[in-house]
Amino acid sequence: MSSKGDINTQISLFLTQLKRRQISGAKEVALATANLLIRFISSRRWVSTTAMIEQIRILGAKLVDAQPYELTCGNVIKRVLKNIRTINEAFAPKGNKDTDLEEDLNPSSSMLGLLSVSDSMNTSGDGDSSNNSSMANLTKHKSNEAEPGLTPSGYYVSEEVRAKARDLRNAVIDEIQSLIDEIQNDDPLFKAGIDMITDSDLLLTPCPSSKTMVDFLLKAAAKRNFTVIVTESYPNNVEKAKKMVQQLKNAGVKSTLIPDAAVFAVMAKVSKVVISARAVLANGGCIASSGVAMACHAAKQFTKPVLSIAGSYKLSPIYPFDVESLIEVGNSSKVIDFSDAELMDKLEVINPLYDYISPELIDIVISSDGGASPNFVYRLILDNYSEHDQHLSSVEIGAA
Amino acid sequence: MIDIKETYLGFLERDNQLTKPVAAIQALLALLCELQPNTSAEMIDILQDAANTLKSSVSNSISLSAGCDLFLRFLTKNINASKDWDACRRNLVQNGNLFASRALDARSNIARIGLPFVRDHDTILVHGRSRAVIQLLQDAAMSNSVRFRVYITEARVCNEGVYMANILKKSGIPVCVVPDCSVGYVIDHTDKVFIGAEGVAESGGVINQIGSYQVAMLAKAANKPVYVFAESHKFVRMFPVSPSDLPGNEKLEFTSPVHPESIEMNLEAWPQVDFTPHQYITALVTDLGVLTPSGVSEELIKMWFD
Numbered sequence: 001m002s003s004k005g006d007i008n009t010q011i012s013l014f015l016t017q018l019k020r021r022q023i024s025g026a027k028e029v030a031l032a033t034a035n036l037l038i039r040f041i042s043s044r045r046w047v048s049t050t051a052m053i054e055q056i057r058i059l060g061a062k063l064v065d066a067q068p069y070e071l072t073c074g075n076v077i078k079r080v081l082k083n084i085r086t087i088n089e090a091f092a093p094k095g096n097k098d099t100d101l102e103e104d105l106n107p108s109s110s111m112l113g114l115l116s117v118s119d120s121m122n123t124s125g126d127g128d129s130s131n132n133s134s135m136a137n138l139t140k141h142k143s144n145e146a147e148p149g150l151t152p153s154g155y156y157v158s159e160e161v162r163a164k165a166r167d168l169r170n171a172v173i174d175e176i177q178s179l180i181d182e183i184q185n186d187d188p189l190f191k192a193g194i195d196m197i198t199d200s201d202l203l204l205t206p207c208p209s210s211k212t213m214v215d216f217l218l219k220a221a222a223k224r225n226f227t228v229i230v231t232e233s234y235p236n237n238v239e240k241a242k243k244m245v246q247q248l249k250n251a252g253v254k255s256t257l258i259p260d261a262a263v264f265a266v267m268a269k270v271s272k273v274v275i276s277a278r279a280v281l282a283n284g285g286c287i288a289s290s291g292v293a294m295a296c297h298a299a300k301q302f303t304k305p306v307l308s309i310a311g312s313y314k315l316s317p318i319y320p321f322d323v324e325s326l327i328e329v330g331n332s333s334k335v336i337d338f339s340d341a342e343l344m345d346k347l348e349v350i351n352p353l354y355d356y357i358s359p360e361l362i363d364i365v366i367s368s369d370g371g372a373s374p375n376f377v378y379r380l381i382l383d384n385y386s387e388h389d390q391h392l393s394s395v396e397i398g399a400a
Numbered sequence: 401m402i403d404i405k406e407t408y409l410g411f412l413e414r415d416n417q418l419t420k421p422v423a424a425i426q427a428l429l430a431l432l433c434e435l436q437p438n439t440s441a442e443m444i445d446i447l448q449d450a451a452n453t454l455k456s457s458v459s460n461s462i463s464l465s466a467g468c469d470l471f472l473r474f475l476t477k478n479i480n481a482s483k484d485w486d487a488c489r490r491n492l493v494q495n496g497n498l499f500a501s502r503a504l505d506a507r508s509n510i511a512r513i514g515l516p517f518v519r520d521h522d523t524i525l526v527h528g529r530s531r532a533v534i535q536l537l538q539d540a541a542m543s544n545s546v547r548f549r550v551y552i553t554e555a556r557v558c559n560e561g562v563y564m565a566n567i568l569k570k571s572g573i574p575v576c577v578v579p580d581c582s583v584g585y586v587i588d589h590t591d592k593v594f595i596g597a598e599g600v601a602e603s604g605g606v607i608n609q610i611g612s613y614q615v616a617m618l619a620k621a622a623n624k625p626v627y628v629f630a631e632s633h634k635f636v637r638m639f640p641v642s643p644s645d646l647p648g649n650e651k652l653e654f655t656s657p658v659h660p661e662s663i664e665m666n667l668e669a670w671p672q673v674d675f676t677p678h679q680y681i682t683a684l685v686t687d688l689g690v691l692t693p694s695g696v697s698e699e700l701i702k703m704w705f706d
Contacts, residue, residue: 282690283683319690321516375692387689 007043010036011059018067025211026278027183030072030313033063034180037080038173046165049088052172053081061393068396069328069354071279071287071316076179078317078389083175085386091168183313186212188368190219193274193309196366201226202271206263206295207288208233208241210276216309217274218251227254229270233291234260235334236353260291264298273299275357277310280367282319282381284359284374286310287326293355296362305363312368315377317385318396323356402434404450405457408464417531420598421467421633422503424454428471433493440479443489447472459648460672462599462607466636473704506631506687511536514685515543517627522548522591525583525619528609529560530596532629537594538571549574551586555609557670583615593619595676597630601638602700604678604693606630610671613643616680625682632686635700643674 014036017023023032040059046052060077067073189212197203197220207213208230217228228248232241241257248255258266273295277286286292286308299306320326332349359374366372372380408427412418418426431450437443451468455461479488510532518524518540526533540546550573555561565575578586593615599607606612606628619626640646648671678693688699 283692319516322519373694375694378690378692378695379698382689 007040010039011062015062015066018063018070018073021067024070026070026072026314027211027311029067029070030076030183031180033073033076034080034176034183036063037077038176041169041172041176046169048165049084049091049168052168053084056081056084057389057392061396064392064396069326071318072313074318074392074396075279075313075316076183077392078385079179079313080172080176081389082384082386083179084172085388087168087171087175091164091171179313182368183311185368186215186311188370189309189311189366190216192368192370193307193366194220194223196307196364196371197224197226197272199225202229202269203227203274204229204231204263204266204270204272204295204299205274205276206231206233206260206292207274207276208244209237209289212309212311213274213276214244214247216276217248217253221248221251221253227256229256229258229266231263231291231295232257232259233289235351236330237289260294263295264301267295267298267302267304270299270302270304273304273306275306275308275362277308277314277357277365278354279314279316279318280308280310280365280377281326282317282378284362284365284377285320286357286362286365287354288357290352290355293357293361296357300361306361308357308362308365310365310367312380312384315367315380315384317381317390320356326354326356328353402431404428404431404454407431408454408458417504419467419503419531419631419634420463421470421631424451424464424467425471427454428468429493432489437489440485444472444475444479447475460598461648462636462638462646462673463634466599466634469637470633503631503633506633507532507535508539509687510629510631510685511539513687513689514627514629515540517592517594517685518546518548519591520546520548522546523551523589524548525551525553525586525590525593525615525624526564527553527561527583527593527595527612527615528555529564530594530608530629532631533594533596534564534567536629537568537573541571541573549576551575551590552577553580553583553611553615554578555611556580558609558672560609580611583618587618587622587624590619590622590624593624593626595626595628597628597634598673599634599636599638600628600630600684600696601636601640601675602697603639604681604684604691604696605640606676606681606684607636607638607640607646607673608676610674613674613676613680616676620680626676626680628681628684630684630686632688632699635696635703637700637704640675641677643671646671646673646675 014023014032017032018029023029037056037059040056041052044055056077060074060081063077064074193216201224203217203226205213205217205228220226230241230245230248232238245255245257275286275288275292275296277288279287281287288308296306318326330351330353332351335349335351336344336347338344359377362374364371365374365377367380369380404427407430408423411423411426412420428447428450432443432447435446437446451465451472454468455465458464475492478492514532514536518537524537526537537548537550540548550565550568552561552565552568552575554577555564556579562577565577568575595606595608595612595615597606597608601607608628616626644651652671681693684691684693684696691699
């Protein structure tokens with residue numbers, strides 16, 4: 001077990017790496033975050049889940065602030081927090097849960113909240129967890145008998161509870177470990193995606209920079225016989241586009257590289273557009289590399305289906321209130337080289353790295369759990385994240 | 401025996417923060433207190449009758465029927481929860497007063513969840529008077545972190561928009577009241593549209609003050625998002641397809657007056673609500689979180705079929 005000093009060094013190292021983009025890419029950041037969380041949790045003794053959640057939120061806020069555009073970092077932390085909250089419910093004795101935490105943050109007033117019998121009046125029932133955001137709460141019964149001998153203070157100090165805290169730590173680490181396995185294993189995602197592709201499909205992908213996309217197409221090529229059109233994705237991913245086409249060729253897939261301006265021209269012949277999202281947002285919209293939105297609009301014009309591929313760690317509980325804040329702006333010398341000083345002087349050159357694709361433009365979001373309609377994504381988000389963890393820091397993208 | 405309609409109207413009058421569904425629940429509870437039924441079947445019968453009376457005697461009964469249905473559902477599910485019949489009835493009655501305060505919580509929860517929808521430099525178009533929207537905008541103005549302006553439609557026939565504009569002006573929010581016919585004129589200068597709801601139908605469509613439909617259509621045409629702010633107790637099990645499917649919306653009459661100057665609108669008979677289908681709604685901001693219109697049916701199914 002590493003000492004406290006050690007973990008602080010590791011955290012600051014990770015923060016620096018995030019800021020300098022030494023760790024970048026959705027998957028790499030997600031894995032690194034999960035590993036850091038394991039070390040963080042195992043480096044300390046935890047008295048209560050409340051404290052654990054509190055500390056992880058503080059850490060999470062730091063990480064998110066260090067690189068706000070890497071949404072998967074926040075996603076992993078929020079997933080872990082949700083897991084801890086779930087474990088907490090399983091661990092805490094009945095009638096003595098850490099519900100104060102939930103209720104302080106969210107005086108839930110779902111349909112149940114409105115009509116349910118109050119805790120003080122209903123002497124035979126425990127404080128049912130009211131954080132479950134559902135109308136169905138209304139009709140839940142509160143029949144569990146409270147354990148009379150346990151006071152909240154007694155709960156925190158007893159030896160028995162210390163043992164429970166150890167169990168809790170192990171349980172949380174197990175959960176993170178299985179999350180890591182899930183992030184690393186793309187097979188369910190690819191399997192769901194391949195089901196959507198048929199023989200003799202003509203696919204267009206505007207995402208040559210995505211490793212997931214390359215892996216997916218190569219995997220699909222083993223099972224299906226299709227053709228791929230790859231856009232150049234100027235100016236940021238031209239080299240990657242060339243490399244992708246080469247890789248596909250080597251795997252025996254017919255592939256063509258086209259300039260971005262030709263997307264509309266070829267769209268009539270395309271049968272499906274496949275995009276790889278950097279993040280899937282709460283409304284079903286996606287963040288993907290720049291140029292993708294244009295391809296999706298063209299697909300809409302020709303009523304071609306748009307498939308969005310994203311591992312479930314890319315599901316983000318953020319709502320795109322302010323689209324511009326989600327788009328990172330990159331190196332403008334890729335558009336006009338700095339050596340062209342005369343022109344550079346006179347112009348304002350911007351190079352946005354991402355596009356926001358609104359949910360209307362996407363037909364299906366394929367995640368590790370299978371395909372979902374964009375207007376169902378909110379449900380996946382509600383299942384995977386707690387409402388209390390939607391934002392870790394007040395300056396986080398999308399926060400109020 | 402107390403008159404259920406009078407009781408309901410009394411509750412509404414006493415507390416102008418009370419929503420219709422909650423007032424309906426309160427009225428049914430008051431009836432339950434008074435009658436002291438001896439069997440559960442009797443209780444259900446009495447309340448069912450009262451709910452039906454209430455629904456038929458009040459015009460524009462959609463949102464109150466949501467409250468009645470919800471309460472009856474609650475009763476039928478919980479009637480066997482307590483071993484002791486007296487305790488069960490007592491519990492129900494005792495909790496009556498909590499309902500209103502919890503309903504208000506729902507509204508402040510909406511304001512909390514909806515706060516990020518108001519961004520700096522936004523121009524927001526609001527149609528009709530909605531307490532949820534008022535609270536949200538007041539909270540946003542209080543937070544001092546965003547500056548925004550509000551177009552409010554007059555919302556004829558009841559001129560509720562003017563009423564709402566006055567409330568917002570008092571909170572220091574820059575407001576511009578526009579006639580209903582100029583929504584098309586201002587929509588280009590608008591960033592988003594906020595409306596409240598009388599009721600939310602199963603499809604995720606919204607029953608709201610008349611004019612909401614055309615505002616939402618114009619917003620859709622201009623590619624502006626339409627957000628609906630509604631408490632989840634306003635979800636109703638209805639599936640209207642068009643405004644004419646709403647109960648109580650009479651057919652309008654055609655006349656050909658002999659003297660053109662004698663044309664006058666019968667404002668009393670004018671329908672007060674219309675139905676905005678789900679495809680015009682970007683998202684519903686409820687106390688359960690931000691839902692897409694299809695999320696409403698999921699919540700209703702969870703509630704009624706388990």
